[in-house]
Amino acid sequence: MTSLPGGRETAPGEGGRRTRDHARRSNTASPRRRGFGQGLPWLLMVPALVVLLLMTIFPAAYLLWASLHGGTLLGGNGQFVGLQNYVDVLTSVDRLKGFALILVFVVVAVSIQTALGLALAVPLSAQTRSSNIATTIALVPFAVTPVVSALVFRELFNPNYGWVGYFMGLVGLPDDIAWLSSTPLAWVLLIGIDVWQWTPFVALILMAGLKSVPQEPVEAAAIDGASGWQIFRYVKLPMILPFMAIAVVLRTIQAFKTFDSFKVLTNGGPGTSTEIINLEIYRVALQSFRIGAASAIAIVFLILLLTLVPLLLRAVGRGTDEEGV
Amino acid sequence: MSTKQTTPRHRRDLFIASATAVASVALVACTPSVEGGGTGDGADAEAPEKLNVLYATAEANAAAVQAILPQFEAATGIELVLDTQPYDALQQRVFAEFASNSTFYDIVIVDTPWAPALVDRLEPLGEYLEDESLNDLADADIGDYIPKVLYDTAVYDAGNPVARFPDTAAPGDVGAIKGEGFDVYGLPLQANALVMAYRKDLFEDPAQQAAYREQYGTDLKVPATLEEYAQVARFFTQPDKNLYGTTVMAGVGDWATDDFKSLLAAYGGNGTLVGDELSLDFNSPEGVEALTYYRDLIASGAVPPGSTSASWDEAAASFGGGLTAMTMNYHQVQLDEGVDGEIGFAPVPQGVTSGPHFGTWMLSLNANGQNKAWAYRAAAWLTASDQQLAMTENQLHPSRTSVYDEVSGENAEEGPTTEFYDVLGQSLAQGQGRARLTNYMEVSQAIAVAVNRAASGVVEPAEALAEAERNVRTLLEQAGYEVPASS
Secondary structure, eight states: OEEOTTSOEEOTTHHHHHHHHHHHHHHTSOHHHHHHHHHHHHHHHHHHHHHHIIIIIHHHHHHHHHHTBOOOTTOTTOOBOTTHHHHHHHTOHHHHHHHHHHHHHHHHHHHHHHHHHHHHHHHHTSOSHHHHHHHHHHTHHHHSOHHHHHHHHHHHTOTTTOHHHHHHHHTTSOSOOOGGGSHHHHHHHHHHHHHHHHHHHHHHHHHHHHHHSOHHHHHHHHHTTOOHHHHIIIIIHHHHHHHHHHHHHHHHHHHHTOOHHHHHHTTTOSTTTTOOHHHHHHHHHHTSOOHHHHHHHHHHHHHHHHHHHHHHHHHHHHHHHHTTO | OHHHHHHHHHHHHHHHHHHHHHHHHHHHHHSOOOOSSOOOSSTTOOOOSEEEEEEESGGGTHHHHHHHHHHHHHHHSOEEEEEEEOHHHHHHHHHHHHHTTOOSOSEEEEOTTTHHHHGGGBOOOHHHHHOGGGGSSSOOOGGGBOHHHHHHHHEEOTTOTTOOOSOTTSOOOHHHHHHTTOEEOOEEEEEEEOEEEEEHHHHTOHHHHHHHHHHHSSOOOOOOBHHHHHHHHHHHOBGGGTBBSOOOOOSSSHHHHHHHHHHHHHTTSOTTSSOTTOOOTTSSHHHHHHHHHHHHHHHTTOSOTTGGGOOHHHHHHHHHTTOBSEEEESSOOOOOTTOOOOEEEEOOOBSSSOOOBEEEEEEEEBTTOSOHHHHHHHHHHHHSHHHHHHHGGGTOOOOBHHHHHHHHSTTSOOSHHHHHHHHHHHHHHHOBOOOOOTTHHHHHHHHHHHHHHHHTTSSOHHHHHHHHHHHHHHHHHHTTOOOOSOO
16 A cells, blocks of 8 residues: 555556556656657767777677787787688687686686675674774785786795795795696685685675675574574575575686786696686787787687686576575 | 657666767876877977886886986986885786877886797887987997897897897997897896805814815815705705705795706706797706706705795795705895804806706887987986996996806905906806797796696696696697697
8 A cells, every 4th residue: 555645545557547647647748858869878888888888898808809810919910810810810729728728727716705794794794893904904805906816826836945934934834835836736726815805895795795694584593493504504504595696706807817926926837737718818918919919818808707607607597596585 | 748758868878978978088087198208209399308118126126227317317307206116016018008009108118938928019119229429428339238138138039029139249339130020129137147145254163174185185175066956055054053955946936946946057958948949948857957957956955944935936935044054046145244254256057058048038018108218318317338337336236247257356345346347247248048939928928837836746747848848838739839849
């Protein structure tokens, strides 16, 4: 029931009809006014559309055009090569491996960040003085520039004078581990730095979700005898799943763009074991300036992302629906 | 009805007009303005108020150049505005400037790996060098450059950048250079070469000398050959005392390639890696020998932990921190304050011959520049003998023979600086530059991966180099080169 001015009440839905009637009346204004009314939004959107055209659509179209040519930044050898650049990408074992490595990195790093972010968010979402201080501290890594954190990690894990080795030695562990000379350990470090840096970001989103959970169902479950774990698992977790979906999607997109830590810490080594495709694009585009070849790699990468992100969104959305939220 | 027909057109017109207006504003804003002040070429060109110079940071010792800029302004009234950028950003800026035909920078610093791609955008200096009126402020005198430095850095055939001037030992002569179809595309400055630094205090320690004599039956001396080098490195290695013999730069990067190409040259191979006819010379018996030596040196434990992920930076830090008795590096090395010791310098130990890696920066003129005559005068002044000598106060690595005669000749004061310059001068005279390829950095990366894999013991040297050859061949073909079928 909706109260109307004068105390008259309407049946459910009547208010909505009145609103639609009002809208319909507005739409039956004079043709001149309707034309202006319909054109105005387009007019207002012109600046945004121009920016979109110049900053997104034109570069994307240029990228596609460039990928079909053998051009370099300085203009030489820019003839049409058809799909040759794509053939080069898709027949190169190293480049396909580069795509696979970034994919594995993203899956592992984002999974760990989501789990740890949730583990951090639960205690930090409590409205206490100590949790507020802890939240502030936890957010510090998130605020550090990625290249700076990579440089610091490189020094910390130096087997000869790094602090990590020093403290490991104090507790009887090997103190001269060459982290970046070993493929598994290099990956541990690369994933570790990403987890250290971005877990607070995930935690921040999940904290917002936990704080938005209404108290009534929580209290009702408690009165019914649910344990703390049961309340979290069956009441809170389903309610924060949309927040988790946002965190996972944002982090996935960000993680696919990871570059600094790989460039600074390993430069693709040992051998090519951490040579993600992002490094390859950088080398071809910004060191050899072979724009056509780099564009083709970037387009393939873009297609990969455009395929994966909707799948991820659908998977996350299905999970959310199944939980009935 | 009529309104319905005209409204869409009106909307479209409005949209087009708005878009055109915004695009026009954007285009006007993006169009580079031509700086005034220059009147073109020639000795009588009007002096501009300032000249813009795009320069590196520590890589090309910007501090040394900045220190003498006030003298140029005092002499000419022209301000030299030095815009310094770190390496990666500099490379991107340089290429972007030339790609956009920008007129902003008058003088641009160019590193040797970039030159093959840039050479047709650089102003050829042959005519400037021959015009005495343009050498009034300072004589560019290319005959004074260390010949190898000049030819490797600045002498190109723009139509065929892969080619090298046939006689790289001859003193620089513009007539001879132009006669062979080449030209000069820059004036070399800050010449880096791989040199050996060692702990003089350890080598002169009587206890160490006695121990060495007892162990090997010969006197402990600064190694001159690769065999001696490996032996001395093993001798000094005492991990329990946190001391190792030497460093390597075997991490994936250009530094690993530089280590390898020096050894390749020492074993009698082509230290530039790729020949003028695009022969992939690094995959050769000499290359396998060189890489085997490198791997064995690392496997012997004579280098600190983590050396297979080290760059020149870690190598310098290890030596500077007193962790190693020797090092080979192309950047300045010094001992940290807390290390009580003394540094000595020596050429890189040789095998059947010697060819340490070297690479020199050059000051080039922007072919689109508006003040080319004055830009040339400024570049000639900055790279002249007197100015290079003055810049050695700030550890500039000179490129001229006359400067080395001054700072390391008979009249020079004895000391580590003199010793360093003496060694650097010798190393530059014997050095081996890089292959002249437009995609050298990609090629270098592929070779560095092979060096790293072999150095780590993952694959045998021969297998690593064969794999690198396949990758380099593909990279060169993708870059438009026709690589001979067999190398």
